[in-house]
Amino acid sequence: MASPTDFQKYDSALLGILQHEGEVTKFLDVVFGFLFRKTDFYHVKTEEDPRYGFPEGVAENMIKSHFIKYKGVTERMVRAALERKKENEAKAPDNAETAPTESNAEKAPAESSDNDPKPQTSASTSAEPSTNEMPKTQEAFQSNPESYNGAVREKYSWSQNYEDLDIVIPVDKTIVKTDQVKVDVGKKSIYVSIVNASGETDVVIDGELTHEVRWTETTWSLEKGKCITISISKNVNFWFKALLTNEDEIDLKKIQPERSMADMAPDELAVINKLQFDEKQKRLGLPQSHELKVHEMLKQGWDAEGSPFKGQEFDPKMFNISPSSVQ
Structure with a gap:
């Protein structure tokens, strides 16, 4: 995955937008508005039209995971800077006394090794x-x-x-x-x-x-x-x-396997979102994904010519569908 520094090539363009808008809120509106106008970011992928968008909840998770990712990077940078500052402050007295020149730095190990090997x-x-x-x-x-x-x-x-x-x-x-x-x-x-x-x-x-x-x-x-x-x-x-x-x-x-959902492959995201969807449906007493797939297939035969159910409202309760019925 790309690191934050990999995107520095876009800084000039993004800074221009930020300076023109004057506020982070307006800058974000530009970014998300672009995704609205030029991409299928906000479309929810469906069985009827799987060509566009993402599965339910994926787009929101992308936004959240990227926020968490860069928030974490910022926190690590701040911690590292504080640690370096503490270390430098702790070493300051020693450095002031010993601060060797380049030639002394090379010479010091040799002297120490020849005269007193025990400290080494x-x-x-x-x-x-x-x-x-x-x-x-x-x-x-x-x-x-x-x-x-x-x-x-x-x-x-x-x-x-x-x-x-x-x-x-x-x-x-x-x-x-x-x-x-x-x-x-x-x-x-x-x-x-x-x-x-x-x-x-x-x-x-x-x-x-x-x-x-x-x-x-x-x-x-x-x-x-x-x-x-x-x-x-x-x-x-x-x-x-x-x-x-x-x-x-x-x-x-x-x-601790922290992993951003934005870092996952589309097929992995699809599996995770399917599990989340099924768990939610199960809690609500609604059909899960495997049942919905079978329902769609049954609907085609329900209204087919010659079907005794033609013209009637489809009733999924008439069918008991096991999870293994659809892969």
Whole structure:
């Protein structure tokens, strides 16, 4: 699915409309009015004419789901900005004292490694929690943003939504440059390595992904001395039970599968709306979708030439229709 930045090419045109109308309310009226005049957005698809519109309730759900989607994006951006601000404020005293130049930043790891290797070991250990400290249940994974809908592993954690995967790899404080990191994501593979302070290469991840991904859209970043973050788009939108094929699988029944209805395929939406319609009809004591389909077929014979019911009002109560009678 497209991200918010994918639509920046339309900003000039949309800003022009917004500036001309002067109010968000009027801007929205323009947008929804366009859908009214030029599309079948407001038409309800029927059995008699299935060519136009959407099933009952789908258009409303689209509007609501898009609102929820971008509201969520905004909330995440605000939270991330506040977290970065808190982290920067907490680090400010240390940065003021150590703030190394580029040459000092390169030199510091070597000095630390030669003179006192123990702190390096300690730092590395703190970046990679021991097995005893690692959360092991899906409930624990869900409480951590870095393993939300995913899991915490020995050297990394991964999270997911319906479209994307995010991997967070803790690094030693000496990892301050991107050329110390190698990230290689293929169609169904991932390799991540780090050059440590002593110049040795530590392989963090090297394995086969459980499903194919859009490897060309992969992005990654290094937060100096803290972590590597890798973002990968899924090739097909569904939930991963594990990041790698040799990993333990997570319990998908315990994740939080938030998914916008606007992100679903038309056939999936049709199924969901059919279920919602049938549940509503059932509560009201009215015919469900499978019964209505049979009723339409029976009506054709009801008024056919030679039918004993011709000219009479169709009475669906005369028929007991099972759900299996129509596929």
